[in-house]
Structure formats: structure tokens, C-alpha cells
Amino acid sequence: MTIEPNPRPLGQDAALSVRNLTLNLPEGMERSHAVSQISFDLVPGKILCIIGESGSGKSITANAIMGLLPFSIRISEGSIYVGTTEIQSMNPAALRDMRGRKVSMIFQDPLSALNPLMTVGDQIVEVMSAHGVGTKAERKSRAVELLKEVGLPEPTTMYRQYPFRLSGGQRQRVMIAMALALEPGILIADEPTTALDVTTQAQILTLIKDIQHRKNMSVVFITHDFGVVAEIADNVVVMEKGKIVEQGDADTVLKTPFHPYTKHLIAAVPHIIGQDRTPHVARSDTPILRVRNLVKTYRSGSRMFGTERVVKAVQGASFDLLPGRTLGVVGESGSGKSSMGRLLVKLIESDGGEIFFEGTDIAPMSEAEFRPLRPRIQMIFQDPFASLNPRSTIGQILTVGPCAHGMSFSKAKAEALALLTEVGLDPGAFDRYPHEFSGGQRQRVGIARALMFKPRLLVADESVSALDVSIQAQILELLDRIQRETGVSMVFITHDLRVASQISDEIAVMQKGRIVEMGPPSQIFLNPQSDYTRELVAAIPGEKAAA
Amino acid sequence: MLPFLLNRLWQSFILLIIVSIIGFTILNLIPGGPLSQYALDPGMTAADLERLKEQMGLNRPLPIQYLDWAWRMLHGDWGTSYRDGAPVTEVIGRHIFATFILMGSSMAISIAIGTWIGIRGATHRYSLFDYTATVGAMVALSIPTFWFGLVSIYIFALKLGWFPAGNMYTIGDETVLGYLHHLILPSLVLSLVHVAVWSRYMRTATLDVIHQDFVKTARAKGVREKRVLMKHVVGNALLPMITLAGMQLPQLLSGALVTETVFTWPGMGRLFLDSLSYSDYPVVMGLLMLSAILTLLGNLIADIVVSMVDPRIRLA
Numbered sequence: 001m002t003i004e005p006n007p008r009p010l011g012q013d014a015a016l017s018v019r020n021l022t023l024n025l026p027e028g029m030e031r032s033h034a035v036s037q038i039s040f041d042l043v044p045g046k047i048l049c050i051i052g053e054s055g056s057g058k059s060i061t062a063n064a065i066m067g068l069l070p071f072s073i074r075i076s077e078g079s080i081y082v083g084t085t086e087i088q089s090m091n092p093a094a095l096r097d098m099r100g101r102k103v104s105m106i107f108q109d110p111l112s113a114l115n116p117l118m119t120v121g122d123q124i125v126e127v128m129s130a131h132g133v134g135t136k137a138e139r140k141s142r143a144v145e146l147l148k149e150v151g152l153p154e155p156t157t158m159y160r161q162y163p164f165r166l167s168g169g170q171r172q173r174v175m176i177a178m179a180l181a182l183e184p185g186i187l188i189a190d191e192p193t194t195a196l197d198v199t200t201q202a203q204i205l206t207l208i209k210d211i212q213h214r215k216n217m218s219v220v221f222i223t224h225d226f227g228v229v230a231e232i233a234d235n236v237v238v239m240e241k242g243k244i245v246e247q248g249d250a251d252t253v254l255k256t257p258f259h260p261y262t263k264h265l266i267a268a269v270p271h272i273i274g275q276d277r278t279p280h281v282a283r284s285d286t287p288i289l290r291v292r293n294l295v296k297t298y299r300s301g302s303r304m305f306g307t308e309r310v311v312k313a314v315q316g317a318s319f320d321l322l323p324g325r326t327l328g329v330v331g332e333s334g335s336g337k338s339s340m341g342r343l344l345v346k347l348i349e350s351d352g353g354e355i356f357f358e359g360t361d362i363a364p365m366s367e368a369e370f371r372p373l374r375p376r377i378q379m380i381f382q383d384p385f386a387s388l389n390p391r392s393t394i395g396q397i398l399t400v401g402p403c404a405h406g407m408s409f410s411k412a413k414a415e416a417l418a419l420l421t422e423v424g425l426d427p428g429a430f431d432r433y434p435h436e437f438s439g440g441q442r443q444r445v446g447i448a449r450a451l452m453f454k455p456r457l458l459v460a461d462e463s464v465s466a467l468d469v470s471i472q473a474q475i476l477e478l479l480d481r482i483q484r485e486t487g488v489s490m491v492f493i494t495h496d497l498r499v500a501s502q503i504s505d506e507i508a509v510m511q512k513g514r515i516v517e518m519g520p521p522s523q524i525f526l527n528p529q530s531d532y533t534r535e536l537v538a539a540i541p542g543e544k545a546a547a
Numbered sequence: 548m549l550p551f552l553l554n555r556l557w558q559s560f561i562l563l564i565i566v567s568i569i570g571f572t573i574l575n576l577i578p579g580g581p582l583s584q585y586a587l588d589p590g591m592t593a594a595d596l597e598r599l600k601e602q603m604g605l606n607r608p609l610p611i612q613y614l615d616w617a618w619r620m621l622h623g624d625w626g627t628s629y630r631d632g633a634p635v636t637e638v639i640g641r642h643i644f645a646t647f648i649l650m651g652s653s654m655a656i657s658i659a660i661g662t663w664i665g666i667r668g669a670t671h672r673y674s675l676f677d678y679t680a681t682v683g684a685m686v687a688l689s690i691p692t693f694w695f696g697l698v699s700i701y702i703f704a705l706k707l708g709w710f711p712a713g714n715m716y717t718i719g720d721e722t723v724l725g726y727l728h729h730l731i732l733p734s735l736v737l738s739l740v741h742v743a744v745w746s747r748y749m750r751t752a753t754l755d756v757i758h759q760d761f762v763k764t765a766r767a768k769g770v771r772e773k774r775v776l777m778k779h780v781v782g783n784a785l786l787p788m789i790t791l792a793g794m795q796l797p798q799l800l801s802g803a804l805v806t807e808t809v810f811t812w813p814g815m816g817r818l819f820l821d822s823l824s825y826s827d828y829p830v831v832m833g834l835l836m837l838s839a840i841l842t843l844l845g846n847l848i849a850d851i852v853v854s855m856v857d858p859r860i861r862l863a
Contacts, residue, residue, distance in 0.1 A: 092772075118778075126770060130771065165862070
């Protein structure tokens with residue numbers, strides 16, 4: 001069902017028009033079209049957000065506009081106009097000339113989008129030399145100017161740096177500088193902030209908005225996050241499974257969406273809940289987990305040769321967790337939150353401090369001493385694709401652990417089947433392989449695997465971060481239900497404060513290895529005590545209107 | 548960098564000692580021994596043999612023999628050949644040039660052609676070219692070199708008479724052209740295998756890079772396809788190849804046993820085989836140590852080159 005209220009003629013004044021575009025997928029894929037019959041216009045000087053979940057066809061649309069489709073995918077119908085030029089009619093040389101000069105693009109992952117062997121300056125200069133613009137000296141001074149424009153410190157030093165020296169946010173600024181080099185009229189940004197921390201995301205969004213405004217550029221901004229849409233979009237296109245289900249100006253779509261899918265997506269966006277969670281019946285007031293002055297320091301290099309590098313990942317963290325409660329641990333990358341999760345399940349050894357689990361200090365235990373306790377502390381991992389062995393059936397994945405701890409296979413199988421139903425999967429999944437399942441379903445398998453041991457403590461490390469928002473909401477609901485039913489305690493590690501606000505009874509904010517603030521969601525989000533928490537909360541996209 | 552180098556040199560030294568002990572032990576486990584050659588002489592009596600044994604120091608316990616050899620080695624004395632009484636270094640010196648010419652030319656050919664085939668196979672993946680190259684590489688790797696050698700001698704030397712069937716030069720004609728004429732056939736036969744290996748590695752390395760985001764970035768910038776390929780793809784794909792090249796360095800001087808034998812090429816491979824059959828311990832040990840040193844050196848050089856080329860290592 002294509003929603004096209006009044007099929008418009010080619011927008012003469014549009015910076016970019018897509019008309020009835022259909023992209024065929026090679027045979028044997030899930031569906032026959034990557035996108036089907038999509039039409040939209042990019043109004044000059046405006047930001048158009050294309051939003052959709054993974055597999056909706058939003059990125060492939062961006063690649064089609066750049067003329068960068070993979071060989072296996074072809075435009076089978078419809079057209080793309082940049083200004084008034086139809087890009088299918090352009091020969092490869094003309095297309096190449098258009099890229100970077102008229103339309104430029106920035107990508108999702110700034111860590112892999114820059115050539116590791118070239119300096120930042122050389123990569124910016126390359127845009128100009130590829131199009132034969134300027135002399136050598138002019139290009140260089142222009143590159144330095146651009147680095148300054150995107151807000152990078154010490155542009156002349158930056159010019160000579162290699163990408164690996166830069167943080168994710170800085171690299172994304174370099175990408176933006178590169179995209180702006182020839183002052184193109186159109187910028188296509190493919191999820192440019194998805195891989196970034198929330199505070200960095202806020203800065204990059206401001207930068208893009210700022211530059212768009214200053215240069216009167218037209219921007220296509222691809223995202224899966226309605227919070228980001230609320231932050232920057234003038235117009236919105238909502239895509240589902242290769243079709244546009246709704247489009248219009250941002251205000252209308254956000255406030256009065258008419259298509260059920262849009263409504264569903266908007267409803268699924270996690271919002272900050274300033275209210276505290278109704279506590280589950282605590283079975284006792286004795287904490288199940290008591291952590292005191294936990295320390296973890298990573299060392300690399302050699303002390304003897306003076307090349308030792310020391311990273312203090314966790315510096316004296318202390319907290320209590322009551323039975324049946326959830327502690328959210330939030331922080332930016334490098335804050336030490338994942339290290340802390342791994343310390344709790346003893347995947348890495350601590351360098352100091354105590355971890356009292358049900359009254360016993362597990363920190364100094366050897367692997368052999370701790371093994372009998374392992375079933376009681378389980379972990380749910382981040383990547384639902386990498387954390388399941390692709391050559392084992394779901395049944396093997398679920399039963400191998402309990403069998404290793406002495407359960408009979410028939411009993412383990414019976415429990416596995418019951419748990420599969422419990423986490424919302426068909427018991428028939430038992431004999432199937434991980435690749436047959438979607439990301440959300442795999443994460444359910446991951447949860448079932450952890451629950452096989454009837455654990456008292458679950459450590460979930462970014463367990464919903466790789467999932468689409470609607471799936472994210474379902475998994476959070478599942479975890480909440482399991483906690484209410486089994487009374488399991490949870491340490492929920494996430495970089496997304498909105499997610500943390502939904503599932504946590506208490507939230508610990510980590511920065512550079514320390515817990516800088518700890519309290520119930522009402523305190524963290526409505527009345528933050530530390531500057532850092534305030535900064536984090538302010539950076540959450542799309543929450544200003546709600547606050 | 549300096550601490551890294553010292554560390555590596557220290558490790559290499561330990562490894563050399565281990566290699567020499569293993570080599571020395573295995574060599575002495577081989578039945579026969581250096582005296583079996585003399586024993587063939589009908590005029591030799593048991594007492595003569597015993598005296599010889601004592602002269603050569605072979606009657607001493609094995610550990611002592613080893614320590615004696617190692618001590619001399621540390622002082623630069625590689626020993627003398629049992630076969631012709633010449634110093635080991637001199638014996639090796641007589642053969643090393645032949646091997647260097649043969650292996651050097653064959654490796655230069657195979658690196659150039661292999662790199663090209665690898666890149667083209669990756670950029671035209673699953674094309675006719677790619678399939679042909681893949682099948683060709685499998686054929687070259689699975690058929691033994693001596694077969695290629697014999698077939699090429701049969702066709703190009705015996706039937707067509709284009710090239711000589713063996714040796715490094717014709718006595719009486721020691722011009723550069725004469726050498727080259729003799730070099731072509733063995734060098735090409737050796738290249739077959741090396742091209743196959745090199746092109747497979749290069750194809751994989753290129754494929755690893757070609758789908759990376761920064762290649763897409765380069766295209767999105769409007770960079771010409773040729774430059775995208777050469778600067779961004781190949782530049783990065785060559786990094787792992789440096790390590791491979793380092794690992795192949797010892798072959799440059801240690802020679803090719805089979806090819807040298809088939810083409811009666813007077814190189815290190817032939818020397819090794821001959822010395823082994825004579826139980827010429829000093830020469831065999833010398834060759835073993837030389838190739839061990841070259842292996843370690845090749846790896847070290849590769850690591851140094853990689854760290855100079857890759858800013859992530861150079862500046863870290």
C-alpha cells in the first residue's frame with residue numbers, strides 16, 4: 001500500500017526528486033524489491049529525514065541517489081533527479097563528477113569510513129584533486145579551513161593526523177569536512193550519529209543543522225531514531241519493507257501520524273520515564289549483590305621497556321542490588337560500564353575490591369571455586385548475531401550449559417522447550433539453527449539460554465542496543481515480565497539513557513571508571529545531582545519537547 | 548622501536564639454539580653417518596676407520612660434539628666439509644649465487660603476475676577470469692613441480708629445442724645471454740607454484756578491503772575508479788602481503804630442491820641433497836642454520852616494514 005495522496009508531478013524546484021523508484025533484489029532474497037515505487041522530493045534548504053527499521057530500504061535508496069548501488073541491484077523502474085538531471089541518463093564519468101561536487105555523503109560508522117593509511121588532510125584534499133579544483137597550495141589551505149569549520153581543534157595539526165588518532169566524533173567531523181569540501185548543494189547522511197555516544201551525537205546533530213542552515217544546503221538524513229527526527233527534521237519519509245508508508249512535514253508526522261506503522265514506531269521509541277518503577281515485591285532487604293571499591297586496570301606494553309600503558313577501566317565502584325531489582329548502568333563508551341559487567345560475572349579478574357554475591361565474596365575466588373556458582377550469575381550479550389554459535393542448533397545452545405553442570409539431557413530439553421515458549425518463541429525452534437532467526441528472535445534465544453540455569457542475577461550488556469526500536473520495546477517487556485515472575489535481579493548496562501529509564505529501579509551513571517551519580521530514575525532524569533548526568537540527559541535526542 | 552628490536556633479536560637467538568639442537572640430533576639419528584662413505588673403500592680396515600673417527604671427533608659423546616660445533620659457530624667458524632675439505636662458508640658461497648639468480652627471477656615474476664591476478668580476481672569476482680585463475684592455481688599447486696619440470700624439458704628443450712634442458716651455462720659460452728637462456732625454463736616452472744600461492748593470498752587480501760567503508764567513501768567523494776582501486780584498495784591490501792613476502796625471503800637463498808634437481812641447477816637445493824647423502828654434517832648444519840637465520844630475518848624485516856608503512860603501528 002503506497003501512500004501517495006496526490007501523485008505530484010516532477011518538482012521543478014526540488015533539489016532532489018525520486019519518482020516511482022523500484023530497485024530489484026537478486027533472486028532468492030527475502031523479497032523481490034529493495035524498494036518499490038517510492039517517490040519523494042527534497043525541498044531546497046531543508047532537512048528530509050528518511051526513517052525506517054533495518055531492512056526498510058532506506059540506505060539502499062541513499063546509495064541509489066549517489067549512483068553507488070552494488071552490482072547485483074539495479075534500478076528497474078522510476079527515476080532519480082538531481083535538480084533536473086535524471087541520474088540514470090548520466091554516463092559513469094558524469095556520475096563520478098556529480099559525487100562530491102553536487103551531492104556528497106557521510107556514513108554511519110566513522111571508525112571504518114576513513115582510509116587508515118592516509119592522513120586526514122590528504123583525504124580531504126583528495127575530494128578537490130579528484131575534481132581538479134584548485135592548486136596544491138589552495139587545496140591544502142582549504143582543507144585546513146574546512147577542519148576549522150567543522151569545529152576540530154588545532155586544524156593544522158589535525159591535517160597531518162591519521163584517523164586512528166581521532167575519536168569517533170572527531171572522525172565524523174572529518175567526514176563532514178570532506179563532504180563540504182566542494183560546497184555541494186545536497187548532503188546525504190546515512191545514520192551519521194548511530195554509532196556515536198549520546199553527547200557526541202548531540203554535537204554532530206547541532207553541527208549538521210548549523211552547516212545546513214549556514215550554507216543553505218539540502219539534506220537527506222537517514223535514521224532509525226524518531227528522537228533524532230524530532231531534533232532536526234523539516235520533512236519526514238517513513239519507510240517499511242521497501243515502501244513509503246507515510247510522508248509529510250515533521251510536525252504533522254510526529255504529532256498526528258495516520259499510518260499504523262508510523263504510530264507503532266513512534267510508540268516504540270523509548271522515552272525517559274521520570275517516574276520510578278513500581279518496585280517488585282522484594283523478598284528481603286539483604287542485597288543479593290554488594291560491590292565495594294571494585295577496581296580494574298588494564299595494562300599493555302612492557303614496563304621494562306617503558307612502553308607500558310595503563311587504562312583505569314573501573315576505579316572504586318561500590319553499589320548494592322536488592323533481590324528482584326534492576327540496576328541500570330549508563331555511561332559513554334570508555335566509561336568502564338562493560339568492564340564492570342564482565343567483572344561481575346568474572347569473565348575478567350578484578351584488581352581490587354569485593355563482590356559479595358549472596359553474602360560470599362566472589363572476587364578472590366579461583367575459576368574452579370567459582371564454577372559451581374556460575375549458573376547463578378548469567379550474562380546476556382549485546383550482539384545477537386555473534387553470541388550464538390552458528391553451527392549449533394538452538395536446542396544444543398540451550399542444553400549444553402546445564403548438561404555440563406550435571407543435568408540430564410531429557411530434563412534439560414523439557415526445560416528448554418518450556419523456556420522457548422516463555423520467551424515468546426515456538427518450541428519448534430529447538431531443532432533449528434541461529435541463522436534462521438531475526439535479531440530480536442536471537443536475542444530471545446540468548447535470554448532463554450541465560451535463564452536455563454535459573455540464575456539469581458542477570459547481567460545484560462547492551463542487550464537491546466543492536467535491535468530496532470520496536471523489537472527493543474518487546475525485549476524490554478520480556479525482561480520486565482521475567483523479572484516479575486522469577487524475582488531475578490538484573491544489572492542492565494546500556495549507553496541509552498532512555499532504555500535505562502524504562503527498566504531500572506536505580507541507575508548508576510559511570511564516567512571514566514567511576515560512578516558519578518546513583519539514584520532512582522526520578523532523580524537522575526528530573527533532578528540530576530552531578531554536572532555530567534545533567535550533560536548526558538540534555539543530550540538525549542528528541543526529549544526537549546517532552547521535558 | 549629499539550626495545551622491540553632488542554627483544555626480537557634475543558628471541559631469535561634462543562630460537563636458533565633450539566633449531567640447531569633439533570637439527571643436530573636428527574642428523575645424527577640418520578643411520579650410516581659420515582664414515583659409511585669411507586667404509587665403501589675396499590682398502591679401509593676397521594682400525595683405519597676408528598682412527599678416522601677419532602680424527603674427526605666423531606667418537607665423542609653427542610652433546611660434546613654439539614657444544615664444540617656451537618662454540619665454533621658462535622665464533623664464525625662454520626666448519627669444513629667432510630666431502631672436499633673446503634670450509635663450509637666457501638662451499639655455500641659456490642652455490643648461493645646460482646640459487647639467488649633462479650629464485651630471485653622466479654619470485655620477481657610471480658609477485659608481479661600474482662599480485663595482478665589476485666587484484667583482478669577480486670575486482671572481477673566470480674567472472675570467467677576469476678574462475679580460470681582459481682582453477683589454474685589449484686592445478687599448479689596440486690601437480691608436483693618435477694612433473695611440470697619434466698614436461699617443460701620434453702616440450703621446450705627436446706621437441707622444440709628453444710631452451711637448454713639443464714645446467715646454468717654451456718661450457719665455453721659464459722655470456723650473460725647464455726645464462727639467461729638457461730635460466731628461463733627453471734625460473735618459469737618455479738614461478739607457476741609461486742604465482743598460484745601469491746595470487747590466492749592477494750585475492751583474499753583485496754576482497755577483505757574492497758567492501759570496507761572507506762572504499763565506498765572514496766567513491767562517494769568522486770574519486771576515479773582507478774585511483775580508488777590503486778590507492779585505497781591495493782594500498783591497504785598489500786599490508787598483509789608484506790608479511791607473506793617476509794616469510795618467502797629464506798627461499799630466495801635456500802633454494803628449490805626439486806626444480807634444481809630436475810634442471811641440474813648448481814644451487815643450494817642440490818647442495819643440500821648431495822651433502823645429506825654424503826652425511827656431510829658441517830655443510831648440512833650450515834645450510835640449516837642459514838635458512839633458520841633467513842627465516843627469522845625475513846619475519847623481522849617484514850614486521851619492521853609493516854610498522855613503517857602502517858601509521859597505526861608506526862605512531863602508536
